[in-house]
Amino acid sequence: MSKNMQREFASRDELVAYLREQFPEAARDNHISQIVGGRKAAEAALEKVDAAQYAKSRNFLTGAVTRLSPYIRYGVLSLAEIRDYVLQKVKHQDEATKLINELGWRDYWQRLYVKLGNGIWEDQEPYKTGYKVEEYQQKLPEDIAHGTSKHVCIDSFSRDLREIGYLHNHMRMWLAAYIVHWRRVRWQTGAKWFLEHLLDGDPASNNMSWQWVASTFSHKPYYFNRENLERYTEGVYCRQCPLYGSCDFEGSYKELEQRLFPKGEFSNNRGSQSWQRGKKGRGEGKSD
Template sequence: MTNDMRRDFANREELATYLKEQFPEAAERDDHISPIIGGRQAAVAALQKVDPVKYAKSRNFLTGAVTRLSPYIRYGVLGLREARDFAFSKIRNQDEAAKFVNELGWRDYWQRLYMKLGDGIWKDQEEYKTGYSASEYATELPQDIREGTTGLVCIDSFSRDLREIGYLHNHMRMWLAAYIVHWRRIRWQEGTKWFLEHLLDGDPASNNMSWQWVASTFSHKPYFFNRENLERYTEGVYCKKCPLYGKCDFEGSYEKLEAKLFPKGEFVQKDNSQSWQKGKRKR
């Protein structure tokens, strides 16, 4: 005889209270309840809002037409084929859905890679291309990052959204990961575990290999950014209210930041608007 969990609740608040009672250790660690609604009905509603054309043009911007389908795809509430077919039904020619379908393809690729590597996705696939060895990276994530008290408005906001919402825009993930690995010189595995604690769409395949892409253990070079890049894609929403504006850790050209972050490295950052989920490719 099994003790099945309750499935019927009068409202979402009653559900949240019940879950906290059932999982007291998790609630003690973090009792935030994400505003994202789960279930098939919510998934279909989100899918119906997808505009492949607008997605391709604006997905890199925080205010862009991102789909937010990833939590539903993560748990099989939506299938990749279903999302692809819906996108094709909304366009005149298949090229208009190319970017959207391409991202679905990357998710499928990461899952297939996971099948091949197994627990190996927790190991560096290659050496760091930063000029530093793995032993030179810290093995613990600092509390100021976890708690959002670094003093950098952007980073602290990303940390808060991760913990309270369980979802981050693709660019937020890249910037936060780059800050942790390259500015704070912490091993990507620590950031990966932190993301998996909170992301509603977090799965080891996409998450781990994307962190490795940022770190450069699964890419030709490390991903990093500067304030100009962040300000452009956020429309300055964080920079406008940051007391460190003009003197923050991200100030300067890519050449200047490269020399600061990777004094022993031998590469030049060219394109700074790549996707979080990219494989082993030149940028």
């Protein structure tokens, strides 16, 4: 970066205007994230973290997620720093267990990245879905990319990804599952799309999470049903969806399993409790 570049600004709007002028080809569109960068903003976000509430509510869209991922992604905050801060703040160390466990998963993905390098773009294991690699398309469907699938939830996730550059971790899982399992698109395609837009997009956490959803880095695919999505979103999308009651996500897990994976290699006795055990076994909190 040039030493002659302006470094002091009267407002964020002035900063944005200056960056547009200096880097006209860098912006994809006119959307500006509300996430503020820098050490002060990172420290302010860290001070708001409530580990106990995080453990209880992190899977809900209105839950107490940390919003620290952009600062972790760019090295503004370290995993060890967050761990130490949280442990000092809680009354009982057990309250911090879930949050620290998720930091551990993030560290694990990074260590895998060091070992695998560009291999994180390769299937680590065969799909357990019953479909061959060549049966998955490589192009992202236009209706997903532009948010016109007519599923209010999926279209909203697509829009937020493109306009805000951030998605709640559960949104990422649902959107990834829809792309891979309902639309049968290779996980690499979806992973690249995410990295194009996510401000906290980290290749290690992103790719290995997509592989976990796809089943190329887990013993079975991750998928969801409408009941699951409605519960954790408190019905905010389902209430306004014209497809409610007849959407692609209707049915029990067993019914969806038979519909999506008629030749799947994993157990047919799934159910919501089996799904929960699988989720905990692999870990899901890569991007909170």
